[in-house]
Every structure is written in C-alpha cells, then in structure tokens.
Amino acid sequence: xxxxxxxxxxxxxxxxxxxxxxxxxxxxxxxxxxxxxxxxxxxxxxxxxxxxxxxxxxxxxxxxxxxxxxxxxxxxxxxxxxxxxxxxxxxxxxxxxxxxxxxxxxxxxxxxxxxxxxxxxxxxxxxxxxxxxxxxxxxxxxxxxxxxxxxxxxxxxxxxxxxxxxxxxxxxxxxxxxxxxxxxxxxxxxxxxxxxxxxxxxxxxxxxxxxxxxxxxxxxxxxxxxxxxxxxxxxxxxxxxxxxxxxxxxxxxxxxxxxxxxxxxxxxxxxxxxxxxxxxxxxxxxxxxxxxxxxxxxxxxxxxxxxxxxxxxxxxxxxxxxxxxxxxxxxxxxxxxxxxxxxxxxxxxxxxxxxxxxxxxxxxxxxxxxxxxxxxxxxxxxxxxxxxxxxxxxxxxxxxxxxxxxxxxxxxxxxxxxx
Amino acid sequence: xxxxxxxxxxxxxxxxxxxxxxxxxxxxxxxxxxxxxxxxxxxxxxxxxxxxxxxxxxxxxxxxxxxxxxxxxxxxxxxxxxxxxxxxxxxxxxxxxxxxxxxxxxxxxxxxxxxxxxxxxxxxxxxxxxxxxxxxxxxxxxxxxxxxxxxxxxxxxxxxxxxxxxxxxxxxxxxxxxxxxxxxxxxxxxxxxxxxxxxxxxxxxxxxxxxxxxxxxxxxxxxxxxxxxxxxxxxxxxxxxxxxxxxxxxxxxxxxxxxxxxxxxxxxxxxxxxxxxxxxxxxxxxxxxxxxxxxxxxxxxxxxxxxxxxxxxxxxxxxxxx
Numbered sequence: 001x002x003x004x005x006x007x008x009x010x011x012x013x014x015x016x017x018x019x020x021x022x023x024x025x026x027x028x029x030x031x032x033x034x035x036x037x038x039x040x041x042x043x044x045x046x047x048x049x050x051x052x053x054x055x056x057x058x059x060x061x062x063x064x065x066x067x068x069x070x071x072x073x074x075x076x077x078x079x080x081x082x083x084x085x086x087x088x089x090x091x092x093x094x095x096x097x098x099x100x101x102x103x104x105x106x107x108x109x110x111x112x113x114x115x116x117x118x119x120x121x122x123x124x125x126x127x128x129x130x131x132x133x134x135x136x137x138x139x140x141x142x143x144x145x146x147x148x149x150x151x152x153x154x155x156x157x158x159x160x161x162x163x164x165x166x167x168x169x170x171x172x173x174x175x176x177x178x179x180x181x182x183x184x185x186x187x188x189x190x191x192x193x194x195x196x197x198x199x200x201x202x203x204x205x206x207x208x209x210x211x212x213x214x215x216x217x218x219x220x221x222x223x224x225x226x227x228x229x230x231x232x233x234x235x236x237x238x239x240x241x242x243x244x245x246x247x248x249x250x251x252x253x254x255x256x257x258x259x260x261x262x263x264x265x266x267x268x269x270x271x272x273x274x275x276x277x278x279x280x281x282x283x284x285x286x287x288x289x290x291x292x293x294x295x296x297x298x299x300x301x302x303x304x305x306x307x308x309x310x311x312x313x314x315x316x317x318x319x320x321x322x323x324x325x326x327x328x329x330x331x332x333x334x335x336x337x338x339x340x341x342x343x344x345x346x347x348x349x350x351x352x353x354x355x356x357x358x359x360x361x362x363x364x365x366x367x368x369x370x371x372x373x374x375x376x377x378x379x380x381x382x383x384x385x386x387x388x389x390x391x392x393x394x395x396x397x398x399x400x401x402x403x404x405x406x407x408x409x410x411x412x413x414x415x416x417x418x419x
Numbered sequence: 420x421x422x423x424x425x426x427x428x429x430x431x432x433x434x435x436x437x438x439x440x441x442x443x444x445x446x447x448x449x450x451x452x453x454x455x456x457x458x459x460x461x462x463x464x465x466x467x468x469x470x471x472x473x474x475x476x477x478x479x480x481x482x483x484x485x486x487x488x489x490x491x492x493x494x495x496x497x498x499x500x501x502x503x504x505x506x507x508x509x510x511x512x513x514x515x516x517x518x519x520x521x522x523x524x525x526x527x528x529x530x531x532x533x534x535x536x537x538x539x540x541x542x543x544x545x546x547x548x549x550x551x552x553x554x555x556x557x558x559x560x561x562x563x564x565x566x567x568x569x570x571x572x573x574x575x576x577x578x579x580x581x582x583x584x585x586x587x588x589x590x591x592x593x594x595x596x597x598x599x600x601x602x603x604x605x606x607x608x609x610x611x612x613x614x615x616x617x618x619x620x621x622x623x624x625x626x627x628x629x630x631x632x633x634x635x636x637x638x639x640x641x642x643x644x645x646x647x648x649x650x651x652x653x654x655x656x657x658x659x660x661x662x663x664x665x666x667x668x669x670x671x672x673x674x675x676x677x678x679x680x681x682x683x684x685x686x687x688x689x690x691x692x693x694x695x696x697x698x699x700x701x702x703x704x705x706x707x708x709x710x711x712x713x714x715x716x717x718x719x720x721x722x723x724x725x726x727x728x729x730x731x732x733x734x735x736x737x738x739x740x741x
Binding site: 045046081082084086087088089091092093095096099100112113116117119120121124135136182183409410 | 439440441444445448544549550551552554555556557568643644645647649650685686689690693696
C-alpha cells in the first residue's frame with residue numbers, strides 16, 4: 001500500500017513538474033529599447049531532413065553576423081521553429097511565429113507539402129513569405145499567392161538546361177531515369193526529360209522508387225543496360241545508398257551517371273567515397289565555383305563550420321541576404337509589409353551562387369551550373385564544367401505557353417520510347 | 420460525473436476570453452482532436468477494441484471535404500453530409516474486414532487499412548494531388564453575422580460542434596446499447612450466453628466511432644485549411660491512441676484531457692526543446708507504470724483516497740465509477 005502510494009505521488013509530482021515547466025519557460029522578454037526586427041524561420045530540424053536543416057540554420061546565422069546583427073540600428077532576431085517535416089506542425093509553428101512572437105516576415109520551410117499548409121495562413125495575415133521550397137513548380141506559376149516569393153528555384157528550372165547539355169555536349173541519345181516518387185522528383189526528372197526529348201533524345205525507361213524504399217538494389221537491377229546514361233534524383237541518405245548501389249549493380253562504367261539538383265550535393269558529398277567520382281549533375285551552386293563571391297563565402301563558411309557549404313547553406317544564405325538588403329533599403333521598417341515586399345521584388349544582387357533577380361512570377365532567375373564530381377587534393381568536389389547564365393523558370397519558352405502546360409508528373413512529359 | 424461535464428463546458432465557454440489568439444487556436448485544435456479521441460474511446464474503453472487506425476476516418480472525411488470544397492465549391496452543410504456519408508460507407512466496409520479478428524490481429528488489420536488509405540492518397544495524384552496535398556480551404560461561411568476567420572468566432576463554432584458530439588457520444592455510452600458494449604468488453608462469452616449478438620454490437624460501435632472520427636475530420640480541414648497524406652499516416656492514429664491512454668480509457672472525459680494535454684504539450688514544449696518527444700515518452704512510460712487508468716483514473720484514485728482517509732486505509736480503491 002505504502003509503495004503504491006509513493007509511486008502515485010511520484011507520478012503526480014512529475015506530471016505537475018513537466019507541465020508547469022511548459023508555462024514557466026515562456027519566451028523571454030526583450031530588454032533592448034529598440035524593437036528588434038523579428039523574422040521567423042521554419043526548418044525541418046527533426047525528422048528525415050534534419051541534416052539539411054542544420055545547414056540552413058548555420059548559413060542563416062552567418063548571414064545575420066555578416067550584417068553585424070543589425071539593420072538600421074535595429075537588432076535582427078531570427079526565430080527558428082522546427083516543423084518536423086509535417087504540414088500540421090508547420091502550420092502550428094507558423095501561427096506561433098506570427099501571432100505569438102509577432103514576426104513580420106517568414107522564411108522556410110523547405111518541404112513542399114509543409115509549404116502548402118502554411119502558405120494560405122501567411123497570405124491571410126499579409127505576411128511576406130520567402131519560401132525555400134522548390135516544389136511544387138506551380139507555386140510561382142498558376143498558384144502564385146499574393147505574398148509569396150521564391151528566392152530559391154522552381155523544381156524543373158535547374159534540369160531544363162541539363163537535358164539540352166546531355167544531348168548536345170555529352171552526346172547522349174538514350175537515357176533511363178530513376179528517382180524518388182514524389183513531386184520534387186517529378187519536377188526534376190520531368191524538366192530533364194522535356195528538354196532532352198525536345199533536342200531529339202530518347203527516354204527509354206522511368207523508374208520511381210517510393211520514399212519508404214531504403215534499399216535501391218532491386219530497382220537498380222531493373223535498369224535497362226542498353227541506356228547511354230542513368231539520370232537520378234535522390235537526396236540525403238538516399239543519395240549515399242544510390243551512389244554505392246549503382247556501382248554494385250554494375251551500372252557505373254557501363255553508362256554515364258547523371259544527377260539532379262541534390263543527388264551529389266555537398267551536403268551528402270561530404271560523406272561519399274570514390275564511388276561518386278564522375279557523376280555529372282546540374283545545380284545552381286557548387287562549393288568549387290570559381291567566382292569572387294563564391295570563394296569568399298566558401299572560405300568564411302569553412303572557417304566557421306569546417307565544412308563545405310552545401311546547396312542548402314547557400315540557398316539559406318542568399319535568401320536572408322536578399323531579405324536583409326531589402327530591409328536596409330526600407331531603413332529596417334519591417335512593419336510596412338507592402339514597402340518591404342516591393343523592395344524585395346525590385347532587388348538585384350550577387351549572391352554567393354551568382355547574380356539573382358526575381359521574374360514576374362516572383363521566382364529567382366539564376367545561373368545553372370553543370371558539374372562533375374572530381375577528386376582534388378584528396379577531397380571530392382563538384383567541378384563546374386559549364387555555366388548557363390540567368391536561367392528562367394520557363395527556360396526558353398514564352399511564359400504564356402509555359403504556364404498553360406500540365407504539371408510535370410509521372411506521366412508528363414509523355415514517354416513514347418518507354419517499354 | 421454530469422456535474423463535471425457541465426463544469427467543463429462552462430470552463431470551455433469562458434476560457435478563450437483569457438487566452439491569447441495563439442492559445443485559442445491551440446484550444447480549437449484540442450477540441451477537434453478531443454472528438455477523435457472520444458470516438459476512439461467508444462471502441463477502446465467501452466468495447467475493448469484497440470484500433471491503431473482510427474484517424475483514418477478523419478483523414479478520409481478530410482479528403483472528401485477538401486475535394487468537395489476546392490473542386491465543387493460546396494457549402495458547409497453539403498460538405499458535412501457528404502463527408503459523413505462517405506465515412507459511414509468506408510467504416511462499414513473496413514469494419515467488415517477488421518472485425519473478423521480480435522485483439523492484436525484486429526489492431527494489425529486496422530494498421531493495414533490505414534496504410535491502404537494512405538497509399539491511395541499518396542499515389543492517386545490526379546485526384547488527391549499526392550504528396551503536395553490539397554491547399555486553399557478557407558474557414559466556413561455559414562451566412563451568419565460572425566466572421567469565422569476570427570480565431571475566437573471559429574473557436575465557438577468548433578465548441579458547438581464539440582458539444583453536440585460530446586452529448587451524442589455520451590448518450591451512446593449511457594444507453595442500453597452502451598451498457599451492452601461494456602458487457603462485451605468485460606466478458607464476451609457471458610454476453611453471448613445471454614443472447615446478445617456480439618459481432619453486431621461491435622460492428623455498430625465500430626461504425627459509430629468511425630462516423631464521429633469523420634465528423635472531426637471535416638472540422639479539421641476547416642481548421643487547417645489543408646490536407647495531405649501525412650494526415651493518413653499511422654502517426655495521427657497513434658497519437659489519438661496515446662491521448663486516450665494518457666487521459667484514461669473508458670471515460671469520455673479522459674479522452675478530452677488526453678487530447679488537450681497532448682496538443683498543448685506538443686506545441687508549447689517543442690518550442691523550447693528539440694527532444695520534446697523524449698519527454699513525452701517519459702510521461703507515457705510513467706503513466707503506464709503508475710497510472711494505468713490514465714490521468715482521470717489517477718485523479719479518481721486520489722479523490723477516493725482523500726475521501727476515505729479518515730476511515731480505514733485498507734479500503735480497496737474502487738476501480739471504476741461507471
């Protein structure tokens with residue numbers, strides 16, 4: 001009896017302790033007299049994209065420091081919230097950032113489905129929203145909402161030039177594709193196939209692997225060995241397995257291995273071995289980029305974090321630089337959303353990845369780099385082979401035509417040469 | 420017990436006036452999830468059917484609502500009726516499959532059915548927009564003088580729906596039908612001997628619980644403005660089960676407590692610590708070890724002990740006040 005009583009008392013005390021902590025740990029009050037500029041940053045800090053979120057947050061901190069932590073005398077306060085990669089959580093956190101913390105600008109949240117969940121709310125609140133979700137592509141096309149800006153890129157944007165490059169420069173004629181089975185995969189693969197087929201190439205096979213499939217071997221075993229090249233789209237730990245298993249499946253050496261935006265991005269290249277050498281990919285960034293802005297950024301980033309900045313780092317860096325430069329233009333007046341929004345739209349500047357500006361649908365025009373994984377000085381890097389300057393989301397097509405096309409999907413563009 | 424419920428409703432009417440807008444939104448969310456948790460409690464606490472796929476009916480209703488709203492611009496009553504019909508059909512079908520088994524096998528079948536619905540939402544992109552989900556659903560316009568985009572007005576709309584659901588479910592569990600469900604939970608063989616059709620009782624409980632879960636799903640879409648396959652994953656169903664376990668099964672009241680605690684815990688603690696899940700896990704382990712009847716059970720025990728503290732300490736603790 002006594003034991004049970006004590007046990008219950010313990011449980012009660014612990015419960016009370018835990019829940020009172022929730023309320024005691026309320027947000028600290030700012031003591032500074034000048035009101036800080038509050039920016040909310042939604043990042044998937046836990047869950048499958050946690051390692052990407054680390055790069056995002058690191059790069060953001062660096063950008064804040066680059067501006068001395070202040071704009072027009074007002075301290076910059078970026079509040080980072082974890083979305084866990086879930087739409088419902090993202091929405092709760094967006095509400096918290098806007099209503100509870102009083103953030104006047106929101107950035108994030110990387111993942112497309114979380115973006116779709118938070119965007120209507122931010123729009124209703126008239127909060128400028130700088131998204132870093134690349135997919136779905138229609139966010140900056142048919143489904144553009146009044147307060148959204150995409151400083152990163154639109155899903156297929158970086159693949160369009162690659163399809164042409166693969167046909168004209170690399171001389172590839174027959175390509176098979178393998179990709180994660182979701183919106184970002186459809187965009188990246190679709191964009192590549194479209195321009196490759198338009199140039200005269202043949203896509204002979206499309207394989208889609210579910211997000212739940214950790215072992216890619218059974219899918220790689222089915223890849224048509226008569227192809228000239230295999231185009232792939234993976235990220236994070238999927239990429240690490242893909243580059244290893246593509247060797248095990250005997251495909252490497254038989255055909256060229258091509259990668260979409262994230263397949264051999266620096267954020268996974270850090271953990272790859274020699275099996276990644278020779279993979280050609282297209283991205284808007286490379287840590288081996290030979291421009292003064294890129295070099296300065298890479299040097300500073302390496303010094304601070306002892307890592308090569310990944311595409312996620314640069315994307316986050318340029319996003320915040322974009323925002324802070326616009327805030328400087330409006331003298332730190334973050335409260336005047338309309339004016340700030342206009343300042344962001346009209347801004348042109350050189351990010352670490354190259355010149356940046358927004359098109360009429362508020363998507364960034366930017367350079368696209370075709371890169372090859374090389375080993376230089378005992379370290380893997382993405383050597384830039386070719387630069388396509390100022391690439392638009394609609395590539396070479398007129399916007400009026402591009403916007404009327406169906407979304408890239410498993411069935412679009414059509415694949416007449418697939419078995 | 421009735422007094423407790425009335426007190427709770429009064430508290431829920433007054434409370435939002437003292438809360439910030441953000442906390443008011445969280446309370447709205449807690450009320451919607453309370454409905455799902457209570458409906459699961461009908462299965463778990465009253466019928467003894469541990470379903471690990473109960474949020475699937477909310478998810479299906481949510482998808483029905485979202486598709487009707489974005490494609491056909493249906494009104495709130497139309498959407499509500501159509502979604503409830505769809506959910507009733509689905510629950511009736513799923514019930515036929517799931518109730519072929521009992522206890523653990525039943526639980527596994529409910530998981531499998533959830534996966535089925537998830538797969539459909541994920542892969543049938545032309546209809547469900549796949550992983551991207553369906554966005555752009557606004558708060559309902561009922562033609563009333565109140566603007567439901569205002570947090571507190573929407574809260575009261577949800578509160579009314581919550582109260583209706585609560586009273587209806589209360590009526591179900593207190594009815595002779597509810598009593599026979601409890602009997603089936605305690606001793607199926609005896610109930611069978613008494614001439615009750617056990618399977619039919621279970622089946623009806625299953626469908627009723629599904630309908631209420633679906634009802635909450637419709638409200639959920641209006642609250643979120645969005646639905647995606649994540650709503651059909653196993654995690655939401657698991658969370659609902661945890662709510663019931665935390666609050667205490669077999670008392671609708673416990674399900675409400677569990678839902679409120681889980682929602683506020685998730686949203687407020689996760690702001691301060693990334694590893695909030697670990698803390699949540701510790702709380703659950705403690706609950707299971709020290710308060711297997713949940714918080715409501717624990718409160719009742721403490722209350723009983725205080726009441727009898729003047730008398731013999733060896734008085735047995737009453738297990739349930741039902």
